Amino acid sequence: MSTSPGTAQGPSPQGTERVRGQNLSRILTLLHRQGPLSRAELTRLCGFNRSTVGALVSELAQLGLAYETEPAAARRVGRPSPLVHANENVAAIAVHPDVDAVTVGLVGLGGKVHRRIRYDAGSLPTVADTVSISRSVVEGMSSELAAMTLIAGIGAAVPALVNSNDGTVLLAPHLNWSDEPLAAELSAGLGLPARAANDANLGSLAESLFGAAVGESDVVYLNGSASGIGGGALVGGVPLRGATGYAGELGHTVVNDAGSLCHCGRRGCLETEVSLSRLLAILGLEHADQDQLEASMAGNSSPELVAESHRQLDLLAAALTDFVNIFNPGVIVLGGFLGVLHSFVPGRLEAAVADGAIGGLGAEVRIRRAALGSELLLVGAAELVFAGLLADPSSAGALPAGVQAWLPASAGEVLPASAGEAVEVPASARGHRTD
Template identity: 70%
Template sequence: MTAPQVVGADAVIHSNLSRVLGMLHRDGPLSRAQLTRQSGLNRSTVGALVSELSGLGLAYETEPPAVGRAGRPSPLVHVNEKVAALTINPDVDAVTVGLVGLGGRVHRRIRYEAATRPSVKETVNISRAIIDGMQGELDGMDRIVGIGAAVPGLVRSSDGSVLLAPHLEWSDEPFALVLEDALGLPARAGNDATLGCLAESIYGAAVGVSDALYLNGSASGIGGGVISGGRPLRGAAGFAGELGHTLVKSDGGTCHCGRSGCLDAEVRLERLLEPLGLKSADQEELEQAMAERPTPELLREIQRQIDLLAVALTNLVNIFNPDMIVLGGFLGALYSQDPDRLASAVAAGTIGGLGAGVRIRRAVLGSELLLVGAAELAFAALLANPAGT
């Protein structure tokens, strides 16, 4: 049944509630005076909206810190971090479950290492077991709004179905619907790298950047996302951003997509793990091992991968003309080993000197990146209509 359309004055109130809650969610605690300036609304309207959000359990106020100014300072308005979402990120070597509050606050992150790549059923079972073990944290929340899932593959944005996740060996799986049925909460799913891009643009390295590229490297491979003109580039069916399939080596290895020499086939996490004697590692474990055991074999592999990554980034800069490139997952760890080598190659290789002005940054959200991005899916309906969700 379709919800009744909100019209007239009620529509304005709903829109303003959404605007103020979105500002608190993205920007952190703001005073009523700051909300008034940034929203363009008058002071009494902001006061009424803050009161309504507080009544809905979505915001609260605290006294501001003393600043030595005359007059009564404006209270600080906070988004309620105890309004939270569950997040799920399946990968070939692990399933990670998170509990994320409004404002991007990660309350808990649990990574379960899987012996084999998890099927949809196994992902759901692992997630259910982890969530059952998180009951104490869940009881401490005011509300769980739903589930957001970040999947390394082609995910249809309209219904959260996974059309193809080749490294997981998933095909035509109604993943969001399966999660809803199994866990009893509304669920949405999206591509992991696209969600990582979204998270970094809201809370991370690309805050305030209107044109940015994001590439994430995980055990499943390399994915990407594009922010163009301040908006995520989604494509006709939501599949835009498969940046891992940029050609970097014409005589390279065969990619799972059927072509040869893709970035996803040549720049691989397992090729960094092999000289370290590791079978799997998250980002923090990888960086620690690289720092402790910088063998000649590892250093050669690092240089090889940086040079191939530079080829891909050069092509992408020529196509998208970004202001910033953000590297997440193991790509961020790779970049940190020799940032000048990568930046110099991109600057020298692009047409018309386009690469010289591009800023290359590591993703700052680290291992929490995909959890925060996936939570945005679950929060979307609440942020759009705070009073009606």
């Protein structure tokens, strides 16, 4: 029977399905970013009615993405609303290659880091080394992996210019990588979908979701690691990408015209003058992550360390003053060894930036240490994986259910945890691992 033009029609099945998917995404994203919420809070935040929230929560639970617990006893009349949690056992494998180490983590929804292992490399890791180390480390996580509900994929945070569409590393000068298909290699080596992006941008994202920049719309973020200094900026709540997606090379701000030669060809870049390697040399250390660096610097009042810390902080302040003048951020977040430096001499950065920025802007900006510490880049890398799951929670049904489903037993691949065989790490990358 035909329908006349004036007859009202209900939504199409495709339209209904699309709306349902958007509603599932809204609920799961709130749980992922804000932590456990009651059904009543979800109703208020989403504007849905109670029955709709109940149905959506039930569907997320069936997909294995959420679960409910009874709330703590409350002194009020009526039955309290159950707490809904994003399932932290829905996880991503996070990989962070750097010049001195490859760090691998298992990160669950909500930013929960189940395990972090740093493998100190004996030399610059190649892409092949990075894949082999990651496979070996993942196999060592067999007990944690076996407890996971779902491994959704691999995310890599790289100190490099990265094509975020296909995960190709266009240029990583410190690693000596060029046009390397890192995401494709990780995917082939571990049997999971993989994505890659610039480490500083991912660190900025992680701090804005879970750390020192939550709720802030104008942020400058700087991360310092063995490979140098990367950065990112959030302007009006929008990440600054640039015309071709590579904005944020803040480490190449010149702070000393007569300084050391930088790999970019100029002298006195921020990442050349403010350097982890200079601190490690004074401390007599070959390698150190930020936790080890902080432990070594704590209470150390040697004149050489104090002088070098003051020198680096003053040069960092000069760069931050420029960033305040350019971006007018409300918050500056310092990650990696920059956060350790900031804590080593409290107040020095704030005083210098307050004196140097125009129009009193320096006195208004807040300078904070990254809250996620040594887990920062792993949490950021995991967001690459979770982005697709949050946008389309129903896609979880198409992903492998459990670690045994994706650990291939063929030669040269990662073996199932029960096999107990470790993957050989290439001699060129041999070092030692620290949990």
